[in-house]
Amino acid sequence: MEEPERLQKQKELVECIGRLHEKDGFQPVTARIMGLLMVMDKEEYTFDEIVQEMKISKSSASTALKNLEIRGVIEYVTYPGDRKRYFRFVSGDINEMIDGIEKKMKLQLDVIEQALELKKNPDSRNAKFLENVKEGIHFFIKNMRKLKAEYSKEH
Amino acid sequence: MEEPERLQKQKELVECIGRLHEKDGFQPVTARIMGLLMVMDKEEYTFDEIVQEMKISKSSASTALKNLEIRGVIEYVTYPGDRKRYFRFVSGDINEMIDGIEKKMKLQLDVIEQALELKKNPDSRNAKFLENVKEGIHFFIKNMRKLKAEYSKEH
């Protein structure tokens, strides 16, 4: 693939990643910066390079970068004798990804358990449904932990 | 637990479920209706009952119920000689839940594969990270399918 074409496609992918992560509650600009640091060949950007690349104001960049750092999506490094921060993507480790899923499932589970406890009739349609889902979630959480351990061992 | 206390707690849980599902892209009112149909002892509500219970306008109720139906969260039944619709929760089946997770993972995977293909240097920091995550996702998708099959057999 020709250089300019690849660059173009990378930028399209950044946009695409941006849209994807907006659905996870990131703001548009923030989500696109994530993409930038993930797909471009240049893998460390300074504050000003991000401002220029994304054509955003310094304030937007500042807010976005702070958010991404707090959320653990990016980090920055510095080099001796250089006051600039070099921002880079923090690898989305697979275990964290699974932990994230587990956390969400537990949240769901908690809600389901509360709902069940508050049901007057434990044989009602919904109560039975909820009981089923509860069991299922338990099963999957238990086995996902196993999978995680198994995968860690393999690598 | 006393009746009014349970009712109170159920309503709090509805609110809590509402907040939870807002993060999944449901609108506030819509998310709370989900909760209502999930936790209350009364498990079938008519349109007007929902309007009264949630203190919302007919238009909001109409829009919310339509969305929930399209998304497969609720359904309605009718009874002969009664023009009203009786809305109720559709059980969040565990397999669907897993499918949902798989779908999200595949979306991520697709993005990662695109990003990898567009990398100039496949040994760069990010490229290696992405490669790792890619492998991990493959592993988990494969095994989640097994788990799903296993669970289906058991039940």
Add this chain to the structure above:
DNA sequence: AGGTTGGTTCTCTATGTTGCGAACTAAAAA
């Protein structure tokens, strides 16, 4: 035919969100 019931659709307003500009700060350089 006219009214009632059970909703739907359209438009508008109030409320939130996003990202900008400008003013600010802290550290380094001149």
Add this chain to the structure above:
DNA sequence: TTTTTAGTTCGCAACATAGAGAACCAACCT
């Protein structure tokens, strides 16, 4: 000491969104 660099913070304007209201419609009732 003053200037420059590298950002941060605050207030605001532009834009997006949710939900209300009112008009509407289709089926049934009288």
